[in-house]
Amino acid sequence: MQVCRKLTLITGSVGTCNALKVQLEEYIPTCVTIQAYPLDGISKPPSDFGDVVLFSSSLVKRELEEDWNCMIPKGVQIIIADRTINYEFIDRIVLLSPKTKVLFVSDAKESAEEGIRALKEVGIDHLDLYPYYPGLSNCEKSKITKDTDIAITPGEKDKVLDHIRKVYDIGPRLLDFPTIFKLLRAVGQLETRARHFSIKYIQKIIILAKKLSHSTNYISELNHHLTTVIDGIEDGLVVFDSRGIISVHNEKFRKMLDIPALNLRGVKISELIYNKKLVEFLMNHRLDDELTLDINSDKVLVSKFKLTDNDHIVARFLSHKNSVEYKEKENIKQGHFAKYTFENIVGESSLMNQTKNIAKKLAKTELTILLHGESGTGKELFASAIHNSSPMGDAPFLAVNFSSLSDDLIESELFGYEPGAFTGASKKGKLGLFEQAEGGTIFLDEIGDSSLKVQAKLLRVLQEKEVMRIGDTKIRPVNVRIIAATNQDLKMLMKQGQFRKDLYYRLKMGYMKIPPLRQRKEDISELFNQLIDTETTEKITVDKEVILALQNYDWPGNVRELRNLVSYMLALRDCNHLTIDDVPSWGYFEEGPKIEEQxxxxxxxxxxxxxxxxxxxxxxxxxxxxxxxxxxxxxxxxxxxxxxxxxxxxxxxxxxxxxxxxxxxxxxxxxxxxxxxxxxxxxxx
CATH class of the missing domain: 1.10.10.10 (Winged helix-like DNA-binding domain superfamily/Winged helix DNA-binding domain)
Known part of the structure; x- marks a missing residue:
């Protein structure tokens, strides 16, 4: 015969009360009346406690007796619940990495510590768990929250710190197996409900196992996909921690370094790589360095960076074979790159803006360009900016100055030579600048100083897009854009027979006149301050008188002369404020002052x-x-x-x-x- 009883559940919070009542209704038959009271949600204790009172914790019992001044009547059976985590949510945390620092956030110290014990009892002992609850001192908070951004909470999300990026809400802790067993016995239902309880319990375990299996299979599948992705990358990749222990690598890394083992996880870098220079590079703390190595007849560029969320280092092994990025880096390393962009060209005068606009438009074309301007006006600056704004901006940029090299040397530099082409020639021969600049730009500075012989060869490059090395009979095609520059009057040189007309008109397809500084004196103030900033990191102020004095000079040496003046004034200054007294006497300048100044x-x-x-x-x-x-x-x-x-x-x-x-x-x-x-x-x- 069934015994009808009344069961009273008393908890601290409404959330816990609702969760435990649902659990009780799942195991306790309907003949037993269940009434539930959360102390946070009632104004006075119940008048009838029934036959059995279940407290969610000893803390709740003490609160009822001491804070509410309410004692349970004699004859009423009291059960203090032992609670465990909700198995339905265990899969959320069981797959966290070992030794992960995690806060267990609850409403009180006792419940936080009980929650940690419950996790460890069911085997969640691979995490570094710290109890967090209201009432912790600032010192304790600072200590346990340092470097922590993951939290687990049993339904107390409102108590989690704002900076925590990942919160695992596993719901309120539920009644454990022995507590439900005691309850069934107390209400006289143990014999009739024991089998039902066992089946339900086993079903939950099976469901949990399936969820974990699904999560594991999903992660395994995801890892397989990620492995496929990183194995498909052309670069070698390896990830290791501060001790040098490898956690991830791809197939390319293994093959590039001739490593026979397939699984390198857990192996130390120093036990795997025997190149001392490479090991020292990988294990040092400098992240802005790069290392070039010869590995198995291949040039490899090694770089590294640190993962932001932990202390792991990612090293990248970049092969030069079929690698555009490697070639770009090599161009920079060898100086085959354009240093300046239009942002580096200082000056907002109408004349300078007009000049820059013309240059930007020419940059988008494939036209050969001739830059004409006095010495020091910034012709190479414009050539560099034009290259960087052109479609071939990522390709090499090479410059040669005709006024600084002999005729024979210019020819060998531009076109290259075969082994033994002349006395003193390298036994390996040499690649010319036109071939080195393939796909990019070559800047021919002071083209007016070139000989007629070199001019004839340059014309062939412009017309036929091909070169022939010195001492060779083979013609080699080249795809190079030419930007030439001169400070001479090429028309006058043509009349004197010193410059070829056909070359002149080929070069002048895209013509630009770079204005001298005397024609854009309104730019002197900005230029002067910009040149100061490139000379020193100190904050330098300049009197208006200084700028007025500089604007009263015609600057035959143009910006180059102004740069020299800045260096001179900064070297001789007494403080960080430049006045008219810091401007040198007129004897310093290339030209004397104007008549009115004399x-x-x-x-x-x-x-x-x-x-x-x-x-x-x-x-x-x-x-x-x-x-x-x-x-x-x-x-x-x-x-x-x-x-x-x-x-x-x-x-x-x-x-x-x-x-x-x-x-x-x-x-x-x-x-x-x-x-x-x-x-x-x-x-x-």
Whole structure:
């Protein structure tokens, strides 16, 4: 005969209460009345506890007795639950990597520690688990949360820290097997429900096993796919930890290094590779280095980087065979690359912007380009930028200067030679620059200095797209774009018979005139500051007077001369602020000052009395550390024979600044320039 009983479940939280009630209804027959009370969700304890009271933990029992001042009546059987993790979610954490640092987050210290014990009891002992709960001190929090971004919680997601990137919510811990056994006995249902309970329990274990099997099969399949992917990569790859122990590698790595073993997982790098130089490179802490090795008649470039989420290193072995990237890196290593882009060309004057726009348009074409400009205007800068903006920007960029090499040397450099082609020739012969620049650009600087013999060969390259090495009879096709540059008048050279007309017109298909600095003086300020930034990392400020003085010079050496001046001024400066006194005397410059600058001492003759008066006042006020504003200048004029209103003074100051005698500044008044000081010195003399 069935015994009808009433069972009361008391838990701490609503979530735990709901989960345990569902579990009880699964095992306890309907003849037993189940009432459930979460202490967090009721205002007063129940009036009738029934025949059996089940507490979710001893902590909940103590809270009911002490905080609620409620004692369970005599005659009511009390059972304190032992709980374990929910097996339905165990597959979420069982596949985490061994020694992974994980927080177990719960609502109290006791429940967090019990949760960790429960995980270990069912075999989840491969993780480094740390209890986390409200009430931890800041010191304890800092200690256990350092380098931790994974958490497990039994339904307490609201208590997980914000920085945790991965949260495994395994749901509230459920009643374990012995607790349910006790309950069935307490309500008189053990004999009738024991078999049902056993079947249910075994079913859950089987379902869990299937889930784990599915997860394992999925990961195995995924690993198979990933292995297929990395084995298909042309580069050799190997992943190892700080101790040098390999965790991942691909087939290409194994074959490149002639390693017979198929499975290298768990093997140390030093036990596998016998090249001392390579082992030292792989195991050092520098990640920005690269190493080139000769391995089995193959040049291999080795680089490495660190995985961001752990201490593992990925090493990449890049073969030169069929590798565009290797060739690009080799181009850089050998200097066969264009250093500059249009962003490196400083200047926003209308003339410079127009020049850059023409260059950008020509870059997109396949036209041969002739750059014409004075020495120091930046012809190689433009050639480099044009190459980088062209469709062949990733290919080699080679430059040769005709003014720095002899005729014979130019010919051998450009076209190459066969072994023994001439006395002193290399026994291996030499590849010419045209062949080395295949698919890219060759920059012929100072083309006006080339001989007629070399010009004839250059014309053949332009017309036929082919070269012949010195001492060879074989014609070799080349695909190279030519950018030539000169500071000479090629038309005049043609008239003198020193430059071929047919070559000139071939080169001039894309013509560009690079403007001299004197035609774009508004760019001097930006250029000056940019050149300072390339010379020093210190913060250097520059007086406006300095720029005005530099703009008053014609710069026959162009930007190159300006760069030399910057280096000179920075070397001799006394502080990080450049003034007109830091500008060297005119003897430093390639050309002397203009006529009007040579006569500066006599310029007072060209100034009105009012202008001379204002200059003298500004000088005197500066000596007294006073600001030369319009108001004080007007007051001083009242004390002399010249009376000037503030409006009149404004007009005079504008005129003096335009002539270069003063500089006006808001807040600090007007100051004399070097030119203005010379006028005063002349007056005082």
């Amino acid at each position: 006569e500066e001492i006599n310029l007072k003759d060209a100034l009105s009395d009012s202008e001379l008066f204002i200059l003298q006042c500004i000088y005197d006020l500066k000596e007294e550390n006073k600001t030369a504003g319009r108001k004080i200048l007007s007051e001083l004029s009242k004390q002399s024979s010249i009376y000037l209103t503030e409006g009149k003074i404004r007009t005079i100051l504008d005129r003096l600044e335009k002539k270069g005698y003063i500089l006006k500044s808001k807040g600090s008044g007007s100051v004399l320039t070097k030119k203005g000081k010379k006028v005063i010195d002349g007056n005082q003399g």
